[in-house]
Amino acid sequence: MAKMWAGRFSKEVDETVNAFNSSIAFDGRMYKHDIQGSIAHATMLGDCGIITKEDSLTIIEGLKGILADIESGTLEFDMTAEDIHMFIEAELTNRLGDVGKRLHTSRSRNDQVAVDIRLYLRDEIEEIYSLVKELAVAIYNLAKEHTETVMPGYTHLQRAQPITFAHHLLAYVQMLVRDLDRLNDTAKRMNYCPLGSGALAGTTYKINRKQTAELLGFTAPMANSLDGVSDRDFCVELNCALSLIMTHLSRFSEEIIMWCSWEFKFIELDDAYATGSSIMPQKKNPDITELIRGKTGRVNGDLITLLTMLKGLPLAYNKDMQEDKEAIFDAIDNVKLCVKTFTPMLTTMRVNKENMRNAAAKGFINATDCADYLVKKGIPFRDAYKITGTLVAECISKELTLETLPLESYQKMTDLFTEDVYEAISLETCVKERKSEGGPAPDAVKIQLEIAKEQLGI
Numbered sequence: 185m186a187k188m189w190a191g192r193f194s195k196e197v198d199e200t201v202n203a204f205n206s207s208i209a210f211d212g213r214m215y216k217h218d219i220q221g222s223i224a225h226a227t228m229l230g231d232c233g234i235i236t237k238e239d240s241l242t243i244i245e246g247l248k249g250i251l252a253d254i255e256s257g258t259l260e261f262d263m264t265a266e267d268i269h270m271f272i273e274a275e276l277t278n279r280l281g282d283v284g285k286r287l288h289t290s291r292s293r294n295d296q297v298a299v300d301i302r303l304y305l306r307d308e309i310e311e312i313y314s315l316v317k318e319l320a321v322a323i324y325n326l327a328k329e330h331t332e333t334v335m336p337g338y339t340h341l342q343r344a345q346p347i348t349f350a351h352h353l354l355a356y357v358q359m360l361v362r363d364l365d366r367l368n369d370t371a372k373r374m375n376y377c378p379l380g381s382g383a384l385a386g387t388t389y390k391i392n393r394k395q396t397a398e399l400l401g402f403t404a405p406m407a408n409s410l411d412g413v414s415d416r417d418f419c420v421e422l423n424c425a426l427s428l429i430m431t432h433l434s435r436f437s438e439e440i441i442m443w444c445s446w447e448f449k450f451i452e453l454d455d456a457y458a459t460g461s462s463i464m465p466q467k468k469n470p471d472i473t474e475l476i477r478g479k480t481g482r483v484n485g486d487l488i489t490l491l492t493m494l495k496g497l498p499l500a501y502n503k504d505m506q507e508d509k510e511a512i513f514d515a516i517d518n519v520k521l522c523v524k525t526f527t528p529m530l531t532t533m534r535v536n537k538e539n540m541r542n543a544a545a546k547g548f549i550n551a552t553d554c555a556d557y558l559v560k561k562g563i564p565f566r567d568a569y570k571i572t573g574t575l576v577a578e579c580i581s582k583e584l585t586l587e588t589l590p591l592e593s594y595q596k597m598t599d600l601f602t603e604d605v606y607e608a609i610s611l612e613t614c615v616k617e618r619k620s621e622g623g624p625a626p627d628a629v630k631i632q633l634e635i636a637k638e639q640l641g642i
């Protein structure tokens with residue numbers, strides 16, 4: 185494709201350089217937003233009398249025609265074009281002749297690309313927001329069914345204290361609520377319009393930046409033209425938000441991987457969401473969750489790409505910035521894929537309440553409650569802790585649990601132990617009594633469900 189900047193050059197650009205320089209292969213996906221930005225710019229040029237009203241309308245119609253033709257597949261991208269902006273402008277000029285050449289008045293590709301990527305990411309954020317919200321609602325619904333499902337809570341992956349499955353699930357809902365907040369925040373901070381920044385130093389034309397900002401749904405024009413063309417903070421911020429979403433999915437994935445192992449068997453994935461082995465007929469593998477865990481590294485890699493790309497750049501635009509797109513697009517594409525797969529996998533999995541409960545019944549997860557029993561009878565916590573530790577050691581050597589250890593063994597330690605100790609350390613009591621705010625007791629979880637409902641606006 186002929187170069188628009190060819191005037192200054194006496195040679196054609198080398199083919200390898202052209203291919204190296206070109207970004208249309210990945211920025212082509214912003215065609216709609218490029219046209220949207222150009223329509224706003226052309227409208228403003230017409231309204232401000234920088235081009236005639238008639239030319240403005242012709243350009244807008246031409247751009248709409250190009251959009252329709254791209255969408256219907258009649259117009260294909262010329263892959264030798266330098267980027268999507270050049271391609272659309274050249275196509276416009278092909279169609280309109282000299283009128284098309286007026287579109288780029290008082291504009292640079294630097295403010296053009298800056299506005300395009302903001303518009304593009306704004307739409308993507310909206311889509312990701314609803315996908316993450318859908319996932320949060322699915323987890324919330326699952327939690328509602330499991331307020332009485334007792335399972336072990338872990339620290340250091342050692343059974344620690346009893347919780348309920350609902351309690352565990354609602355922890356993820358809270359993480360996702362923060363993710364939603366972060367997406368909103370990013371969208372809000374990003375929503376300022378760079379159009380009119382020109383190449384870097386604004387323009388001598390009497391443009392109306394407020395009008396283009398308004399037409400494109402931005403809060404206001406960006407305050408400084410150098411910042412307008414060189415800011416990519418929003419890509420970093422969005423990638424941070426995406427990295428955290430992936431981190432949350434990855435932690436959940438790790439748990440699901442463990443939970444569907446024979447060692448746990450807390451859940452079983454639906455056949456449609458698991459895979460087999462090519463050699464071992466018995467295998468049912470949680471590939472989805474492993475892939476999500478793996479892709480988290482990749483999305484984090486995108487974040488590092490963006491940060492590293494930006495850190496040494498002098499103001500204002502530098503071509504390095506073209507590298508922003510592949511990184512942030514990759515992060516977006518992968519997050520969407522992961523959330524879209526994770527949600528139905530979660531809603532179709534089978535929960536094995538009995539195995540959860542059995543696991544909670546072993547591992548002395550009521551030892552803290554046993555110590556607390558003594559504290560309630562006046563013993564200082566540290567002493568109660570030591571007594572309970574000794575009892576646990578006795579149980580281990582005799583292959584007993586605190587529930588099956590005879591009362592004499594308890595009373596050998598202190599006669600403050602009476603028959604009611606068994607009631608105090610029963611799994612039911614241990615869960616039911618953990619009713620402090622945010623705790624696992626069904627009563628406390630019901631409040632958390634209410635909070636989540638409000639946060640999710642459902």
Ligand code: ARG
Binds near residue numbers: 293
């Ligand atoms: N394809 C370029 C990018 O993505 C567009 C801006 C080019 N500007 C320039 N002065 N070469 O960053």
